[in-house]
Amino acid sequence: METRRDGRSTTTGARLQEEAARLFWRNGYAATSTRELADALGVQKASLYHHMDSKEQLLYGLCIDALRHIESAVQTAIAFEDDPLERLRALIRAHVGAMLHDKNKHATMLTEMRALSAERRDDVLAMRDRYQRLVLDVLSSAQEAGALRQDIAAELLSLGLLDLLNWAIFWFREDDALGPEELADTFSQMFLEGAARPTVLGPATPR
Amino acid sequence: METRRDGRSTTTGARLQEEAARLFWRNGYAATSTRELADALGVQKASLYHHMDSKEQLLYGLCIDALRHIESAVQTAIAFEDDPLERLRALIRAHVGAMLHDKNKHATMLTEMRALSAERRDDVLAMRDRYQRLVLDVLSSAQEAGALRQDIAAELLSLGLLDLLNWAIFWFREDDALGPEELADTFSQMFLEGAARPTVLGPATPR
DNA sequence: GTCTATAAAGAGATAGAC
DNA sequence: GTCTATCTCTTTATAGAC
Numbered sequence: 436m437e438t439r440r441d442g443r444s445t446t447t448g449a450r451l452q453e454e455a456a457r458l459f460w461r462n463g464y465a466a467t468s469t470r471e472l473a474d475a476l477g478v479q480k481a482s483l484y485h486h487m488d489s490k491e492q493l494l495y496g497l498c499i500d501a502l503r504h505i506e507s508a509v510q511t512a513i514a515f516e517d518d519p520l521e522r523l524r525a526l527i528r529a530h531v532g533a534m535l536h537d538k539n540k541h542a543t544m545l546t547e548m549r550a551l552s553a554e555r556r557d558d559v560l561a562m563r564d565r566y567q568r569l570v571l572d573v574l575s576s577a578q579e580a581g582a583l584r585q586d587i588a589a590e591l592l593s594l595g596l597l598d599l600l601n602w603a604i605f606w607f608r609e610d611d612a613l614g615p616e617e618l619a620d621t622f623s624q625m626f627l628e629g630a631a632r633p634t635v636l637g638p639a640t641p642r
Numbered sequence: 643m644e645t646r647r648d649g650r651s652t653t654t655g656a657r658l659q660e661e662a663a664r665l666f667w668r669n670g671y672a673a674t675s676t677r678e679l680a681d682a683l684g685v686q687k688a689s690l691y692h693h694m695d696s697k698e699q700l701l702y703g704l705c706i707d708a709l710r711h712i713e714s715a716v717q718t719a720i721a722f723e724d725d726p727l728e729r730l731r732a733l734i735r736a737h738v739g740a741m742l743h744d745k746n747k748h749a750t751m752l753t754e755m756r757a758l759s760a761e762r763r764d765d766v767l768a769m770r771d772r773y774q775r776l777v778l779d780v781l782s783s784a785q786e787a788g789a790l791r792q793d794i795a796a797e798l799l800s801l802g803l804l805d806l807l808n809w810a811i812f813w814f815r816e817d818d819a820l821g822p823e824e825l826a827d828t829f830s831q832m833f834l835e836g837a838a839r840p841t842v843l844g845p846a847t848p849r
Numbered sequence: 850g851t852c853t854a855t856a857a858a859g860a861g862a863t864a865g866a867c
Numbered sequence: 868g869t870c871t872a873t874c875t876c877t878t879t880a881t882a883g884a885c
Contacts, residue, residue: 468859468860468861469860469861469862470859470860470861480861480862481862481863481864483862484861484862484863489861489862490861490862
């Protein structure tokens with residue numbers, strides 16, 4: 436997607452996707468009419484169809500984009516980390532960063548997948564599953580290296596971690612004192628060390 | 643809501659709410675037509691209006707019910723627990739149990755609140771906020787009692803905990819080997835002790 | 850309490866001029 | 868690439884008989 440340095444899209448196609456993400460996330464996909472979409476762009480309804488095939492294909496593109504973005508951000512972030520726990524911390528930072536950087540798109544992907552036709556949904560689900568396997572791999576490797584507890588299955592740890600990370604999108608506010616980086620660090624602490632008071636005898640997480 | 647021992651609703655009004663929750667969660671509120679709703683009940687569209695004022699009021703009732711249910715379940719569960727950590731574990735068990743016992747209703751409440759009119763949404767949000775204050779109180783008290791770490795704000799701990807608990811609804815499967823109780827216990831461990839390998843010097847969570 | 854019939858509005862998408 | 872005009876379908880909700 437073409438964007439300028441200030442983050443605003445240039446082409447009408449890109450602006451359309453941007454406005455769609457905003458409206459889909461605010462009002463829901465099904466509740467957003469092509470009329471509202473056109474109004475947001477300052478054009479007539481019919482003009483939209485020069486830039487998209489259908490409303491559903493617009494949602495599909497949004498979901499694919501979001502998943503491509505987060506996967507590549509995380510892949511890049513963990514590429515040069517060797518320590519298992521540092522890899523996990525890098526994953527958390529990249530995941531939270533990517534998600535909050537393009538909140539509307541990621542939130543729409545998370546909540547509106549079911550509005551897609553079976554074929555397109557399968558496509559998106561395949562990408563999501565591939566990303567979740569990446570997360571699972573990082574956790575499994577850390578378990579095998581002895582860095583994570585082994586009495587909880589890696590699958591459950593990954594589902595729990597993704598729940599913790601993904602749904603911050605519902606309550607995170609840009610204007611808050613807490614930025615994405617601080618939030619990611621807090622999540623790393625919560626996930627790794629837990630909420631209980633650390634014992635005085637030794638650190639709960641050896642670094 | 644009137645239900646028999648086997649969990650199936652008796653009155654048409656109750657059956658309507660049950661089917662609505664199922665369809666709203668499967669297809670989304672806006673994407674569910676009154677026609678589908680009528681088909682699911684085996685009646686004509688017009689007959690629905692003898693049992694509800696409008697589709698939106700049906701959603702409203704669902705949300706209120708879900709929140710009433712989970713709040714009272716948690717209140718009951720923690721009423722006779724004194725130990726701060728046991729109170730928290732009881733809260734987690736009750737929250738997960740209530741949510742998964744009536745999955746459709748709770749999932750709909752969590753995802754479709756934005757479809758409500760401003761007035762009704764404010765109503766539901768007020769109830770949700772009250773419940774979240776209850777969760778926050780349990781965590782704050784545990785912090786003050788020295789049972790939870792104090793370097794992360796109780797507000798953040800509660801948001802993280804609720805994310806962990808609520809969104810299991812997206813991947814929990816009834817037919818899984820893992821039941822609601824086991825899931826709740828695992829969440830308690832993850833949230834309190836963290837995912838990192840416990841140190842050999844002492845337990846991360848003194849009980 | 851359920852039905853048939855219908856009103857009234859809004860939806861997604863297309864045709865064809867410019 | 869955008870417009871006006873329109874097609875076709877579906878939507879929520881109501882009227883009134885039974």
